[in-house]
Amino acid sequence: ANEDSWVQVRDQTGELLLTQILHAGDIYRAPDRYGLTLLTGNAGALEIVVDGSPVPSLGPTGSIRRDVPLDPERLIAGTSATP
Numbered sequence: 001a002n003e004d005s006w007v008q009v010r011d012q013t014g015e016l017l018l019t020q021i022l023h024a025g026d027i028y029r030a031p032d033r034y035g036l037t038l039l040t041g042n043a044g045a046l047e048i049v050v051d052g053s054p055v056p057s058l059g060p061t062g063s064i065r066r067d068v069p070l071d072p073e074r075l076i077a078g079t080s081a082t083p
Contacts, residue, residue, distance in 0.1 A: 001026050003061070005042035009070070011035055022046070036070040043081065050075050 001022035009018040009028075012035025022028060022045075030036055040046060044061030047054055056078035058065050065081050074080040 001045050002047055003042070003045040005040055005045035007041075007046070008039040010037050010039075030070055038068040038070055039066050040064070040068070048075055 001024055003024050004021055006021050007018065007028070008016065009030060010016055011033060017031070017036070018028060038058075040058065041064055042061060043059035043063045043065045044057060046058060048058065049055070050072045053076075055075040058068060058081040068081050071080060
């Protein structure tokens with residue numbers, strides 16, 4: 001994270017894998033599992049990296065994003081987040 005951002009990660013059954021505030025410098029490595037989704041209260045604060053390369057931003061600072069698929073291909077293409 002580049003600044004504080006509340007995040008939740010769920011698996012495809014809805015099981016909560018993570019719920020916390022990421023602070024500047026914090027890193028969360030999502031498990032390599034199909035069907036994960038992200039909810040964040042500050043999309044612009046997150047830097048998402050897939051295979052060592054940053055992907056397009058999920059949105060501006062302060063924006064809320066719900067049900068963002070953590071699908072590598074969609075993240076790389078910049079199509080995971082919809083306002």
